[in-house]
Structure formats: C-alpha cells, structure tokens
Amino acid sequence: MRKVLVAGATGYLGKFVTREFKRRGYWVRVLVRRKSLEKLDEVGPFLEPAIREYVDDVFVGEVTDPASLERCCDGIDVVFSSVGITRQREGLSFMDVDYRGNVNLLDHALRSGVEKFIFVSVFNPHLFEELEIGRAREMVVRELERSGMNYAVIRPTGFFSDASEFLRMALSGRVYLIGEGDKKINPIHGEDLAKVCVDAAESGEGRREVPVGGPDVFTYREMAELAFSVAGREPKITSIPPALANLLVGAIRPFSRHYYTLAKFFLIAMQNDFVAPPTGTHHLKDYYRELLPRLSRRSDFRV
Numbered sequence: 230m231r232k233v234l235v236a237g238a239t240g241y242l243g244k245f246v247t248r249e250f251k252r253r254g255y256w257v258r259v260l261v262r263r264k265s266l267e268k269l270d271e272v273g274p275f276l277e278p279a280i281r282e283y284v285d286d287v288f289v290g291e292v293t294d295p296a297s298l299e300r301c302c303d304g305i306d307v308v309f310s311s312v313g314i315t316r317q318r319e320g321l322s323f324m325d326v327d328y329r330g331n332v333n334l335l336d337h338a339l340r341s342g343v344e345k346f347i348f349v350s351v352f353n354p355h356l357f358e359e360l361e362i363g364r365a366r367e368m369v370v371r372e373l374e375r376s377g378m379n380y381a382v383i384r385p386t387g388f389f390s391d392a393s394e395f396l397r398m399a400l401s402g403r404v405y406l407i408g409e410g411d412k413k414i415n416p417i418h419g420e421d422l423a424k425v426c427v428d429a430a431e432s433g434e435g436r437r438e439v440p441v442g443g444p445d446v447f448t449y450r451e452m453a454e455l456a457f458s459v460a461g462r463e464p465k466i467t468s469i470p471p472a473l474a475n476l477l478v479g480a481i482r483p484f485s486r487h488y489y490t491l492a493k494f495f496l497i498a499m500q501n502d503f504v505a506p507p508t509g510t511h512h513l514k515d516y517y518r519e520l521l522p523r524l525s526r527r528s529d530f531r532v
C-alpha cells in the first residue's frame with residue numbers, strides 16, 4: 230500500500246486532498262500543528278470536510294521548526310504540501326512559512342527517500358514576482374527543480390473558498406470590483422482540485438507543472454451577479470478604478486506588509502485573466518447555494 234504525507238491537511242485544499250488519497254487506497258499521514266488538531270474533526274468554514282476518518286496517522290509538527298519534523302517522512306512514498314499562510318495571522322512571514330517551511334519539508338522528504346513531492350503554487354506566477362507571497366512559493370519550485378526529486382507543481386487559478394468572498398459581499402448588500410470586472414477566471418472546487426493533485430501523485434511523469442481551473446469561466450462581474458442572484462438580492466456593484474485601488478492598497482503597506490501583500494495579490498488577480506485548462510464537475514452556483522445558509526447566519530446585513 231502506498232503511503233502519503235499530507236501537509237496543510239487542516240486547510241481548505243488539504244482536507245479534500247486527504248480524503249481523495251484515502252479514497253484511492255493510500256495509507257494517509259497528516260502533518261498538523263498541535264493547536265489545529267481539533268480541525269481534523271470539523272467541517273471547515275468553506276465546507277471542506279472533517280477528515281479524521283480518512284487519517285491513519287497524525288504527525289504533530291510545525292514546518293517552521295525542522296526539529297519537529299524529524300521522521301515525519303519515514304516510510305512515505307509521496308509528500309503533498311499546500312502549507313501556506315493565506316489566512317493565518319501569527320507574525321510569521323511568507324518567507325518563513327511558504328518558502329522555508331516547505332523547503333524544510335522537502336529536506337526531510339529527500340532524506341527519507343520519498344519518491345514524489347506534490348506542491349501547490351499559483352497560476353500565472355510571473356504576475357506575482359514583486360510580491361513576497363508569489364516569490365516565496367516560486368522559490369520552493371526552484372528548490373524542487375534543483376532537488377533531483379520527482380515532483381508536480383499544481384497551478385490553480387483560484388479556489389471556490391476565495392470566490393465565496395463575492396457571496397459574502399452580496400449578502401452585506403454591495404460587491405466591490407476593481408475596474409469594470411471584465412477580467413475572466415475559472416475558479417475550482419477543492420474536491421475537483423484534490424483529484425488533480427492525486428492524479429499528479431499517481432502519474433508516471435515526473436517533474437511537471439499542472440495549470441488547472443474549474444469547469445466554468447466567469448468575468449468578475451458575472452461572479453458578482455451570480456452571488457446576488459443566489460443571495461436573492463438586487464445587484465449593487467461598485468467599480469473601483471484600478472489607480473485608486475492601487476493607491477488605497479499602497480496605504481496599507483506601512484501598517485502591515487502581510488495584509489498589503491494579500492490585498493495586492495487580489496488586486497493583480499482581478500486585473501488579469503486567470504483561465505487555465507478546465508476540469509471538474511462542481512459549479513460555483515451550487516457551491517454558493519450550499520454555502521448560503523452558513524454565511525447568512527454570520528452576515529451583518531447593511532442594505
């Protein structure tokens with residue numbers, strides 16, 4: 230039986246990936262931080278599944294602390310990592326976690342003779358070169374290239390979890406777009422992306438890149454309209470001129486490099502087309518419908 234280590238297993242994508250590996254017959258070890266252990270038993274905020282029943286072994290460790298990773302890859306054939314700090318606020322930088330953390334994991338994988346490393350980075354990486362979040366993940370890709378290990382770099386356009394922001398804004402009464410919202414994206418559901426990740430682990434091809442998106446292409450304006458229609462609200466959309474948005478985001482920089490980087494990431498994403506080869510069966514409309522009751526309970530309506 231093949232054995233996998235899933236790092237990032239408590240996040241949106243990692244939970245679907247953990248379940249998919251188990252469904253394909255793998256023995257599954259997850260790398261989890263002590264403080265996040267309870268997430269294994271919980272359905273996540275974006276409807277990612279509880280995963281305890283799909284896990285054979287829980288390895289407690291922090292990717293930023295190499296000593297805590299000792300023996301995490303023993304007996305493992307494949308390592309998958311979606312570790313990153315999109316949502317975490319713990320004073321660590323993208324270089325600390327997205328780069329060094331993943332490289333610490335790669336070092337352990339190499340020492341243990343792991344066959345293949347599956348790493349999740351971003352689509353259109355050249356657009357994010359000036360940002361630490363993009364640079365950090367691409368530096369991991371360079372390390373993979375140098376390592377001699379078989380690998381696959383998965384390059385998704387955007388996740389349904391992030392597209393849920395449009396539904397959240399629609400519920401609060403107004404959606405803000407950068408520019409006219411005419412740029413296009415085909416976001417992907419975590420379950421569909423998990424299949425791509427596990428296919429890459431099973432593929433005989435080594436050392437390759439996998440750009441991927443979901444089955445439906447939307448302009449950002451269409452995504453906003455879809456969110457209003459599912460929320461049952463009259464569309465109220467405000468277009469923020471890109472120059473003004475850049476100015477506003479720039480003003481965040483002196484106060485928080487982390488939030489500046491994240492805001493700038495989404496600004497760049499909304500000003501460029503992000504359409505990758507389509508795959509999957511999950512549609513954003515159905516996802517919005519599924520998520521609506523959960524978000525409605527949380528929303529403070531400002532109509």
Ligand SMILES: NC(=O)c1ccc[n+]([C@@H]2O[C@H](COP(=O)([O-])OP(=O)(O)OC[C@H]3O[C@@H](n4cnc5c(N)ncnc54)[C@H](OP(=O)(O)O)[C@@H]3O)[C@@H](O)[C@H]2O)c1
Pocket residue numbers: 236237238239240241242243261262264265268290291292293311312313314315316317326330349350351352366384385386387388389390391
């Ligand atoms: N969201 C998108 O639209 C998108 C698009 C393209 C690519 N990506 C890439 O895909 C990656 C995964 O996305 P996601 O939405 O699944 O992220 P997520 O839900 O934030 O999950 C991140 C995972 O990393 C773990 N982690 C963070 N810091 C850690 C540390 N110091 N040690 C060990 N584990 C740590 C988290 O564990 P805890 O639960 O303990 O915090 C969590 O399991 C992102 O990093 C991003 O670069 C995302």
